[in-house]
Amino acid sequence: AVYMDYNAGAPIREDARAALTAALGVGNASSVHAFGRAARRIVEDARGDVAALVGGDPEGVIFTSGATEANNLALKGSGCRRVLVSAIEHPSVLEVDGDCERIAVDGEGVVDLNILARMLDDDDTPAMVCVMAANNETGVLQPLREIARLAHDAGALVHCDAVQAVGKVALDMAELGVDTMSLSAHKIGGPQGAGALLLAAGGRIDAEIRGGAQEKGFRAGTENVAAIAGFGAAARAVRFDAREMARVKALRDDLERRVRAICSDVRIFSAAAERLANTSCLTMPDVVAQTQVMAFDLAGIALSAGAACASGKVRPSHVLGAMGASSRDASCALRVSLGYGSTARDIDRFIDAWGVLYTRMHNTAATANP
Numbered sequence: 001a002v003y004m005d006y007n008a009g010a011p012i013r014e015d016a017r018a019a020l021t022a023a024l025g026v027g028n029a030s031s032v033h034a035f036g037r038a039a040r041r042i043v044e045d046a047r048g049d050v051a052a053l054v055g056g057d058p059e060g061v062i063f064t065s066g067a068t069e070a071n072n073l074a075l076k077g078s079g080c081r082r083v084l085v086s087a088i089e090h091p092s093v094l095e096v097d098g099d100c101e102r103i104a105v106d107g108e109g110v111v112d113l114n115i116l117a118r119m120l121d122d123d124d125t126p127a128m129v130c131v132m133a134a135n136n137e138t139g140v141l142q143p144l145r146e147i148a149r150l151a152h153d154a155g156a157l158v159h160c161d162a163v164q165a166v167g168k169v170a171l172d173m174a175e176l177g178v179d180t181m182s183l184s185a186h187k188i189g190g191p192q193g194a195g196a197l198l199l200a201a202g203g204r205i206d207a208e209i210r211g212g213a214q215e216k217g218f219r220a221g222t223e224n225v226a227a228i229a230g231f232g233a234a235a236r237a238v239r240f241d242a243r244e245m246a247r248v249k250a251l252r253d254d255l256e257r258r259v260r261a262i263c264s265d266v267r268i269f270s271a272a273a274e275r276l277a278n279t280s281c282l283t284m285p286d287v288v289a290q291t292q293v294m295a296f297d298l299a300g301i302a303l304s305a306g307a308a309c310a311s312g313k314v315r316p317s318h319v320l321g322a323m324g325a326s327s328r329d330a331s332c333a334l335r336v337s338l339g340y341g342s343t344a345r346d347i348d349r350f351i352d353a354w355g356v357l358y359t360r361m362h363n364t365a366a367t368a369n370p
């Protein structure tokens, strides 16, 4: 089978599997005895590895059950009464605060800095600005440094969901100037159900999950030592590798070129903006995405219609909607996302299947509407 859905979840790395298995069933990391100390060492080593991945402070790493929990914690625990979020955030940001204000994006999906500046000027309530580093559907990258500068000049905090960007572009928390950042293990080849919220040096947050004093009191509950071990190992393995990303980009660009050679009407979202090298969000004109996903699945190729979290619902993507895409284009958008296991052979298989489906659907349409 051909796996082209890395943005939904990357296959687990062998290093991560080994670390996870070895850490299963060790002691409770809060226990004082030797078993507890062994577990504590595993958790603290992973904390260092996760922090190092994004130039963060190990003291600021709060392990969570995933990026959904980390995003919830960042937004609810900041103490800010006003929350400004980009219109293309993941649902784990958009659904947290019913009163959040949306920052508009342009046709490529990039946050409009003038609009953000005006929103910050309009009101001096302590605010949190929340913008993702890279979008999960289109891969579009955001001008985070400028966003952080605008926000800080206005006395606001900045939260960044870096789930999709980490390992694919160079990311440094201090250099970007963000106050909090979310990560997810399973997007980088670690296990599902592990993630982290990183606080900039000296940062604080109000706990959402209360109980014991684990994670410095910021997140109660016995640490999931095995999952954290797998997360740490994945973080060590993924360190941004420009050469690997150049390889993946060549595959993605080849795919897009060959699709366009079959049909010049294909629309590729965010292609004119800076975007992740592994992601392509593209339409097959007049073929609804669910039909495409099923046809590719039958051909042994795994990919998604827009975001996996939105799949199953027929509602077109809020991301493409915010970019002003017509519902006709948005309903035909497929997301291809590549990664470390992707090969040139995978692209050949995809192009074959894409061509067969395109021809079949368009010939059928021609006979149905003579």
Ligand code: PMP
Pocket: 007, 008, 065, 066, 067, 068, 069, 090, 092, 132, 134, 135, 136, 161, 163, 164, 183, 184, 185, 186, 193, 194, 195, 309
């Ligand atoms: N943010 C983004 C951008 C994502 O793509 C995802 C995963 N779909 C999440 C947050 C949620 O991460 P998790 O699955 O770890 O809860």
